[in-house]
Structure formats: C-alpha cells, structure tokens
Amino acid sequence: MTIAVVTGAGGALGRAIALRLAADGHSLALTDVAAEPLARTVEEVRAAGAKATGTVADLRDAGAIDAFFAAAREELGPVGVLVNNAAIYPTTPFLDVELAEYDEVHAVNQRGYWRCAQLAARQMAGTGEGAIVNIASITMHGGWERLASYVATKGAAVSLTRALARELGPLGIRVNAVSPGAFPTAAEEIHEDPAAYSAQVIERQSLKRRGTAAELAAVVSFLTGPDSSFVTGQTVEVNGGWVMT
Numbered sequence: 242m243t244i245a246v247v248t249g250a251g252g253a254l255g256r257a258i259a260l261r262l263a264a265d266g267h268s269l270a271l272t273d274v275a276a277e278p279l280a281r282t283v284e285e286v287r288a289a290g291a292k293a294t295g296t297v298a299d300l301r302d303a304g305a306i307d308a309f310f311a312a313a314r315e316e317l318g319p320v321g322v323l324v325n326n327a328a329i330y331p332t333t334p335f336l337d338v339e340l341a342e343y344d345e346v347h348a349v350n351q352r353g354y355w356r357c358a359q360l361a362a363r364q365m366a367g368t369g370e371g372a373i374v375n376i377a378s379i380t381m382h383g384g385w386e387r388l389a390s391y392v393a394t395k396g397a398a399v400s401l402t403r404a405l406a407r408e409l410g411p412l413g414i415r416v417n418a419v420s421p422g423a424f425p426t427a428a429e430e431i432h433e434d435p436a437a438y439s440a441q442v443i444e445r446q447s448l449k450r451r452g453t454a455a456e457l458a459a460v461v462s463f464l465t466g467p468d469s470s471f472v473t474g475q476t477v478e479v480n481g482g483w484v485m486t
C-alpha cells in the first residue's frame with residue numbers, strides 16, 4: 242500500500258485522479274484550498290473503500306504545506322506518490338496584468354509544485370522509491386491569449402519534471418508530467434460561450450468527442466503504477482489528438 246498525495250483534489254480532474262488512485266490500492270492524503278469540494282472528494286474516496294485524509298491548505302502558504310506533508314506522514318506513512326494538480330488560471334489581457342496576479346499564479350502553479358515535489362521526494366528518498374506526476378497543459382504548446390502567467394507555469398512544470406527526473410532517478414524516484422488537452426471542467430467557465438468552445442475543441446481534436454476526467458486519471462494511474470517502472474522525465478499528452486508532439 243502506498244500513500245498518494247493529490248493537490249487540488251476538490252477540482253474535477255483532482256477528484257477523478259484521487260478516485261482512480263484509490264481504486265489502484267493507494268491510501269489518499271488529499272488537499273485543496275476549497276473545503277467543500279475537498280470534503281466531497283474525501284467522502285467519495287472513502288465510499289470507494291480507500292483510506293483518505295482531507296486537509297484544507299493554501300499552496301501559497303509554505304507553513305500550511307509543510308504541516309500537511311508532516312501530518313500525512315504521521316497519519317498514513319511516507320508518501321509514495323505525488324500528483325501536483327492544483328492550479329489557478331485568471332484570464333487577463335497581458336498588457337493589464339498586475340504583478341500581484343502574476344505572483345499569485347506562480348506561487349500556486351509553480352512554487353507550489355516545486356515545494357510539494359521537494360517535500361514528497363524527501364519522504365520518498367527514505368524508502369528508495371516514489372512517483373511524481375506534474376499536471377501541465379496543452380496551452381504550453383500553442384500559447385493562449387489572456388493566460389500568459391498560467392501558460393508560463395505550465396511550461397515550467399515540464400522543465401521541472403525533467404530536472405527532477407534527472408536528479409531524483411538515482412534515488413528511485415520517477416518524475417513525469419501529464420499534459421491535458423481540454424476537459425469539460427470548471428476551468429471551461431473562463432470561456433464566454435462554453436458550448437461554442439466545446440464545439441471548437443472537438444473540431445480541433447482528431448477524436449471527435451470530449452475527453453473525460455477518468456481518461457486523464459487513467460494516464461496518471463499508469464505513470465504512478467508498476468507498468469511505467471522504466472519511464473521517467475516524460476510528458477504524456479492526453480488531448481484526443483489536438484496537439485501531436
């Protein structure tokens with residue numbers, strides 16, 4: 242049994258990932274800044290028969306994140322899997338972005354990923370094994386209007402994945418990224434006309450339907466499980482054939 246941490250576990254993709262890792266036999270240490278959706282995920286994971294803790298913590302608050310990882314270890318055991326999933330995506334024209342917004346996006350999406358990886362890897366190093374998955378985004382390939390801060394952090398998630406895979410491999414820790422295309426979640430509410438956006442997504446994808454959160458979670462499951470034991474430093478695109486790399 243491995244202890245798996247999922248950040249942003251109250252969001253649609255985080256919830257699907259938590260449920261899939263529970264089905265894989267992990268115990269879950271779940272966290273999110275939003276209490277109510279986090280509680281729902283914890284409830285669903287427990288209903289599925291897995292052990293789960295839920296901790297409300299803000300990734301911008303280093304002390305809260307340190308305490309979360311320390312408590313996870315004490316309550317469940319050393320972390321064996323980390324999925325860096327929580328992110329924010331404010332949409333503002335680049336010419337109008339305030340530094341405070343930029344700093345916030347980076348504090349959650351980049352420094353948050355970096356620190357969680359460090360805290361998890363310290364626990365993994367003690368056991369000589371572990372798997373980290375960083376959730377990136379299709380937006381890093383083609384750019385995206387009004388999302389420059391977010392897009393930059395998603396490119397950074399891939400660079401971080403490679404740097405950590407290189408440094409942590411000798412410790413038995415694998416680090417990979419999953420880059421989602423467009424999944425119908427709350428994230429889509431940033432678009433003025435979500436139905437038109439959905440039609441546009443299907444037009445651009447090679448597969449002519451929307452992807453599901455469970456299909457994304459299945460790839461996270463593969464990258465955190467034994468079938469990917471010789472895979473590290475890679476980014477897997479899960480986008481229905483929108484962008485092909």
Ligand SMILES: NC(=O)c1ccc[n+]([C@@H]2O[C@H](COP(=O)([O-])OP(=O)(O)OC[C@H]3O[C@@H](n4cnc5c(N)ncnc54)[C@H](O)[C@@H]3O)[C@@H](O)[C@H]2O)c1
Pocket residue numbers: 248249250251252253254255272273274275278298299300301325326327328329349376377378379380420421422423424425426427428429
């Ligand atoms: N949905 C998509 O189509 C899509 C596409 C590409 C990439 N992604 C990526 O997938 C991941 C999950 O996205 P989602 O669609 O489920 O979005 P979401 O907004 O539903 O979930 C993100 C979660 O992160 C949490 N969060 C936000 N700020 C936080 C903070 N300061 N501290 C802790 N938690 C915080 C939110 O409360 C939320 O539950 C993100 O990394 C996102 O960039 C999603």
